[in-house]
Amino acid sequence: MASGARETCGEMPCQRRGARTRVLLALAAASLVGMSTTSLVAARDPDWDQVANIKEAATRLAQLQKTQGATRAFIFIDACYRTHSLSTDYTKAFEACIAQDYLETQILSLIYSRMSPDALKRMGAPTPDMLAATMTRRVSAAFAQYKIPKERIAEFKRNIDEHGFPLFFQTLFPDAKLPVPRLTPQGKEAEKASPAETSPEKK
Numbered sequence: 001m002a003s004g005a006r007e008t009c010g011e012m013p014c015q016r017r018g019a020r021t022r023v024l025l026a027l028a029a030a031s032l033v034g035m036s037t038t039s040l041v042a043a044r045d046p047d048w049d050q051v052a053n054i055k056e057a058a059t060r061l062a063q064l065q066k067t068q069g070a071t072r073a074f075i076f077i078d079a080c081y082r083t084h085s086l087s088t089d090y091t092k093a094f095e096a097c098i099a100q101d102y103l104e105t106q107i108l109s110l111i112y113s114r115m116s117p118d119a120l121k122r123m124g125a126p127t128p129d130m131l132a133a134t135m136t137r138r139v140s141a142a143f144a145q146y147k148i149p150k151e152r153i154a155e156f157k158r159n160i161d162e163h164g165f166p167l168f169f170q171t172l173f174p175d176a177k178l179p180v181p182r183l184t185p186q187g188k189e190a191e192k193a194s195p196a197e198t199s200p201e202k203k
Contacts, residue, residue, distance in 0.1 A: 048092045050156065054164040057096035058103055062171035070108060077101050081142065090146035098142050099160055103168045105135040110179060 065073040080097035087094060109128040112120060120127060126134070143153055166178055 044089075045152075046090070046092065046095070050095070051159050051163050053092050053096055054099045054159055055167055057099045058164040058168040059171060061100045061103060062168050065104075066172060070104070073100075073104050077104060081138070085142070085145065090148065094142070094146075095156070098139055098156075099164055101135060101138055102157070102160055103164055105131050106165060107169065107172065 061073055061076070064076055077097060077100050080093075080100065084091060084094035084097055109131050112125060112131070113128050115123075115125075117127065148156075169176070169178055
């Protein structure tokens with residue numbers, strides 16, 4: 001997959017594609033954090049270490065993707081949702097499903113943004129737009145099911161960006177620079193970066 005990521009980006013320069021993908025992910029993140037719950041009964045605060053849970057989920061997913069590929073990773077995430085959404089309470093395991101969904105979408109969006117639409121079509125792969133939209137629907141439904149307030153969603157996403165994504169990325173691409181900017185909880189870019197810094201390619 002890494003070699004495929006070096007294909008040309010068709011009519012749109014790779015730099016513009018990468019920037020557009022970051023905007024799409026920013027909008028997706030903003031829509032998640034901006035969700036409000038109408039019920040007066042919200043889920044109780046988690047009694048587990050969320051940062052440790054995110055790191056464990058990131059490591060587990062990265063190892064799965066390295067050995068079995070992205071398709072298998074998404075199958076795993078889907079099964080995770082189906083299994084743990086049956087609980088009446090918001091659980092540590094279900095939260096790990098959400099973290100893994102967000103992480104996998106981030107990494108594939110970075111890779112696919114560097115490929116032309118024709119290359120994605122030949123692979124049968126979704127566009128970054130599709131990845132962001134479908135992830136937003138899944139994660140929105142997951143949080144809404146357990147009435148998670150937007151403040152907790154923002155904190156959860158901040159923990160993924162600060163602790164989960166660097167670990168996930170560096171496990172998959174140990175010789176590559178960590179992409180910047182990472183998205184803030186408000187869905188805005190944290191800082192500008194050169195195309196080389198936002199690529200999962202090796203140095």
